[in-house]
Amino acid sequence: MWGYEKRLQYPVNIKNPDARAAKIIISQYGGPDGELGASLRYLSQRFAMPDDRVAGLLTDIGTEELAHLEIIGAMLYQLTSKLSVDEIKREGFDTYFVDHTLGVYPQAASGVPYTAAFMQSKGDPIADLVEDMAAEQKARVTYDNILNLVDDPDIIDPIRYLREREIVHFQRFGEALGMVRDGLDSKNFYAYNPAFRRK
Amino acid sequence: MKNNCSENALMRKITEVSFAMDELRLFLDTHPDCTAALADFSSRMEQRAELIAEYTEKYGSLDSYYPSTNGGWDWNNGPMPWKKEARA
Numbered sequence: 001m002w003g004y005e006k007r008l009q010y011p012v013n014i015k016n017p018d019a020r021a022a023k024i025i026i027s028q029y030g031g032p033d034g035e036l037g038a039s040l041r042y043l044s045q046r047f048a049m050p051d052d053r054v055a056g057l058l059t060d061i062g063t064e065e066l067a068h069l070e071i072i073g074a075m076l077y078q079l080t081s082k083l084s085v086d087e088i089k090r091e092g093f094d095t096y097f098v099d100h101t102l103g104v105y106p107q108a109a110s111g112v113p114y115t116a117a118f119m120q121s122k123g124d125p126i127a128d129l130v131e132d133m134a135a136e137q138k139a140r141v142t143y144d145n146i147l148n149l150v151d152d153p154d155i156i157d158p159i160r161y162l163r164e165r166e167i168v169h170f171q172r173f174g175e176a177l178g179m180v181r182d183g184l185d186s187k188n189f190y191a192y193n194p195a196f197r198r199k
Numbered sequence: 200m201k202n203n204c205s206e207n208a209l210m211r212k213i214t215e216v217s218f219a220m221d222e223l224r225l226f227l228d229t230h231p232d233c234t235a236a237l238a239d240f241s242s243r244m245e246q247r248a249e250l251i252a253e254y255t256e257k258y259g260s261l262d263s264y265y266p267s268t269n270g271g272w273d274w275n276n277g278p279m280p281w282k283k284e285a286r287a
Contacts, residue, residue: 003262003264004262004263005261005262006260006261006262006274006279006280007210007213007214007217007261007280008214008280008281009214009217009218009221010214010218011211011214012281053228053229053231056228057225057228057229060224060225060228061225064221064225070280070281073281074280074281077281077282078281168222168225169225172225172226172228172229175229175230176228176229179229
């Protein structure tokens with residue numbers, strides 16, 4: 001069960017519309033290493049996670065990713081809601097506008113719509129947690145790349161915050177991997193899937 | 200947009216204390232025996248409850264589990280948090 005609190009986890013206060021920035025930042029909404037994929041990945045993987053503490057961590061991080069999805073959505077809204085038709089054409093936002101007007105749609109910067117093919121839920125705690133650590137690094141790199149492409153301090157500030165969260169989540173997933181390894185059966189030398197044992 | 204400054208200042212305090220709890224929550228998930236983190240979480244939980252109660256009373260509900268204290272239904276009244284007017 002989830003609740004909703006009517007506030008952003010981190011404030012977004014963008015004064016100047018910027019379609020070019022929106023076209024890039026949308027990748028963290030619905031792109032291959034974006035926040036939607038992150039939340040679905042963790043919230044799906046937790047069902048096959050035998051360690052209750054780690055299932056709880058996946059729930060908490062997956063929930064925080066939904067708050068990050070909302071932050072990115074708020075950025076997209078503020079970057080685009082005041083655009084004129086001239087700006088939409090001049091800044092190359094016309095190819096998005098024709099399909100979505102100024103609605104927020106989960107897609108990569110390249111235009112590829114969000115797909116669950118971006119993520120995996122393998123049903124093996126070690127494989128899933130290693131994927132999660134990689135996912136946090138990939139998202140961190142995407143934020144690094146965004147920071148190389150934008151100049152507006154109103155955009156940079158929340159992007160830096162989100163980048164830092166990827167690093168904290170990576171750290172926590174590393175600890176969770178250690179907890180799962182410590183809980184392996186001592187006879188399971190080769191770390192076969194502890195969530196599925198054939199008789 | 201009356202009281203916007205004081206509303207924004209109060210929301211900023213809520214954002215700060217809530218973030219501290221968000222960070223401590225993840226830390227406690229993997230360090231459940233850390234008594235310093237537990238004490239920190241507990242003191243911020245009290246601060247946050249006070250701030251949320253103050254906000255709800257002055258500016259309306261942020262959460263439909265805790266509706267307005269004036270007896271009305273107002274969590275979905277007023278700008279959503281991505282609108283500029285609502286920002287901290």
